Amino acid sequence: MIVLLLFTLVVLYVFNELYWKRRGLPAGPLPLPVIGNMIEMFSYPPPGHAAFAAWAQKFGKIYTIWMGTDPAIIITGYKELKETFINDADSYSDKMIFEKFNVSLRGGDFGVIDTNGNTWKEHRKFALHTLKDFGMGKEAMEASIQLEVDQIEEELRRLEGKEVNIQEQFDMAIGNIINQFLFGIRFKDPATFNALKVLLDQFFEVQGSFRVYFAYTVSFLPQWMVEFLTPDVGRIRDGIFQFFQQQINEHRREINFDNEDSKDYVETYMKEQKKREAEGDFTSFSDDQLRNMCFDMWVAGMHTTTNTMGFLAAYAINNPDAQKKMQKELSEVIGDRMVTMKDKLNLPYTNAFINEAQRCANLLPMNLPHATTREVTLAGHRIPKGVTVVHQISTVLSDPDIFPEPEKFTPERFIDEAGNLRKVEELVPFSIGKRVCLGEGLARMELFLFTANLFNRFEFLKGEKGLPSLERTYAFIGKAKDYTCQVKSRYSS
Structure with missing residues (x-):
């Protein structure tokens, strides 16, 4: 009798896992009990883009995977993303909140990246308004960026003929820009910045690990077990938040x-x-919210931009003809002077080079999960309110139907027959929909001014160890593997 009961329970459990819980959802890879499709996703080479592309080939542009014990609808085609996250943006504007993550890292539902409702709307609006007041897209912000360009130029002239870790230069420069916006000061002590940068790097490495993914997505795990599985999260949080609190x-x-x-x-x-x-009102603008807003703006503003610049320099060194073509344009249009935002429209190839670097860098292995705000229909299936939906832009940026031979670095794909910059709406490195990157305007200014000025002033060459690897290190946000290069001045000082 006991054996029959156990057998029945096993059959019912398997039936639920393989069929019942998946009914009514778009087809997708078969999940394992408890851990869903985590093992299969992590089995692909870093940073994991290939998993989503492979599933799209098998199941179509819209399919279901299981993030631990819960389903996630993955949308991979640009047409499908436009129909959902753009044309029906309100239905997908919520973020999927992982409460255990918020408790472990933030101390509750704070910030803008991991909140919904009034908290998200109010603080996103306040941050955008403050950015605008401090000159985002205007000369005041441009001057702040140009100061950092000058600092890098001075350091590169000092290091000419030596091995240069250009990623470190970008890190410090962009860190200074964020710190000035948040706290009104540049870093006086490189050691302070480096300590903070190490913690932020560790944060992304931890968030991209199987262990942490498991802890946050298996819904029945108690909070104490989550803390036990992720002790490094608390250490990293304390170090970062201590800096903000000071x-x-x-x-x-x-x-x-x-x-x-x-x-x-x-x-x-x-x-x-x-x-x-x-x-x-003692809650909407609390000290906890302030610390978390500082964290969100550091996270959003630092690694996306600096990692893109690291990849951009690596692609330039690996593609010297494209680098020379960009420098030829810069020499003809700019000459030996500082590039400003007013020059942007006159530098189509430079802009195309930046676009292609963003596309190839393809920083996010998996986009931040959203949640439906109401019942929707996806791929003929009725999806209830509150279900996770992921706008997987990595598959769009590497879609061969949109970008032929996507593995090749080809800035010309963004240039039309008349030699003008071609607008390609499928280029969506800053995400799409109502939660598009908060610092997109600032990031675009930084990418243009750093790229145009530094490549106008210097030629970037391979270092003693050869060409930079274009492989990514595995983390929550992609990063170029460490490399060094050499620089050569293009104009006499």
Whole structure:
């Protein structure tokens, strides 16, 4: 009798796993109990783009995978992404919230990356407004970026003829830009920046690991077990948040609330916080939210841009003809002067080079999961409210039907027959929909000004160890493998 009962339970469990729980969802790879499709996804070479492309070949542009114990609808085609995340954006504007992650890292539902509703809307709007006030897209922000361009140029002239870790130069420059916006200061001590950068690198490495993915996506795991499986998350969090808290404390000591003008984001936030507290609102602009907003803007603004620049330089060294073509354009249009944003429209090939670097870098192995805000229909299936949906832009950026021979670095694909920059709507490195990257405007300025100025001033050549590898290190965000190069001035100083 006991044997029959156990056999029946096993049969029912297998029936549920293989059929019942998957009914009504788009077809997809067969999940394993508890862990879903994690093992299969991690079995592909880093950074994992190939898994989603392979599943799309087998199951179509829209299919279902299981992230631990819960389903996720993956949308891989641009046409399908446009019909959902653009044409019906409100239905996909929520983020899928992993409560255990928020508790472990953030101390609750804070920030903008991992929140929904009023918290997300209010703080995204406030951050965008503050960015605009501090000059995003204007000369004030451009001057801040040009200062960092000057610093890199000075350092590269000093290192001419030697091995250069160009990634370190980009890291420090972009870190300074973010720090100025948030806290009003550049890094005085490289050691302080490097310590923070190491923690941020570790954060992305940890978030891209099987262990952490398992801990956050298996719904029945208690919080204490999540903390046990992810002890490094707490260590990394404490180190990063300690840096933010030091800056916040210093601002609290120095802030002048009577002065209407603010010098940075934190000061602007504190004035809004005081205003709301005077009205009896002690929650919407809390200190916890401020720390998490600093974290989100560091995460969003740092690694995406600096890793793209690292890849861009690597592609330039591996494709010297394309590099020379860009430099020829820069010499003819700019000559020996600083490139500004006013020059952007007159440099089509330089812009095409940046576009192709962004496409090839393809930084996100898997996009941040969203959730349906209402019942929707996908691939003929009715999907309830609250189900995870992922807009998988990595498959669009590497789609051979959109970008022929996608493995090749070909800036010319963005140039039309008249030699002008061609707009390609399928180029979506900053994501799509209502949660498009908060710092897209700033990132575009940084990519253009760093690329145009540095490649106008220097030729980038392979280092003693040869050409940079174009393989990625595995992490939550893709990164070029460490490399060194050499630089050669194009103009006499």
